[in-house]
Amino acid sequence: MEKTAKNHGHATASRKAYTRKWTFLAVFVLVFFFSYSMLESMGLSPELAPEVAREAPRLAATALNALPVTSPTRILIPKLDREAQVKNPTSIDVATLDAALLSGVVRYPTSAKLGEEGNVVLFGHSSYLPVVNNASYKAFNGIQDLRKGDRITVEGNGQAYVYAVDKVYTADASEDAIPLSTVGRTLTLVTCDSFASKQDRFVVTATLVESYPLAN
Secondary structure (H helix, E strand, O other), X not given: OHHHHHHHHHHHHHHHXXXXXXXXXXHHHHHHHHHHHHHHHOOOOOOOOHHHHHOHHHHOOOOXXXXXXXXXXXXXXXXXXXXXXXXXXXXXXXXXXXHHHOOOEEEOOOOOXXXXXXXXXXXXOOOOOOOOOOHHHHOXXXXXXXXXXXXXXXXXXXXXXXXXXXXXXXXXOOOOOOOOOOOOEEEEEEXXXXXXXXXXXXXXXXEEEEEEEOOO
16 A cells, blocks of 8 residues: 555656646746747847848848849850850951950940840850860850749849849741840840841840849
8 A cells, every 4th residue: 555655646746847847847848938029129139040141141132122233244144054254345346356356355335334234135156066176166055945933143343233134035046136225124145047037037135134243
């Protein structure tokens, strides 16, 4: 009988300790969330994860209505794993433009600059001939495979300008003109027709969605 009473006493004590433990945890959770909510409302809450800090440069995006205006110097197309230097000739003479295309992508001189209202028009070669070794001749290889929403980044003077693809289509070079004046800030990529028929060129149009300063 005495042993049974002792066991009963131990069981009762265990139940009380178990109940106290969960009561304490429940109170602790309530106090924690109440305290965090108060800190959050005052803007004093701590960073929750190191990943947030690593994203800081992208969070400090430049307002699209206050962008610096600059000439493009480099283009990156992540989906195609492509990047190329961008040249900015001042003459629209065909020979001048062809010469610039030998060493990179070319911004059409009278089109908009980065950050300006209007259309930034970039021409680039595309060639699938195995004997062609100059990477500039393949700068725009595969742009016809881009899809709506794909990102294209154009850099200039320490600033990145990110565009989202709107449309990809085939144009007749002898009939379809590329508009230089557009509403908003747009980007157009056009394949040069030096290695293909003038009746066959690919065009990609995109809209500016983000801009941020490049890390030093």
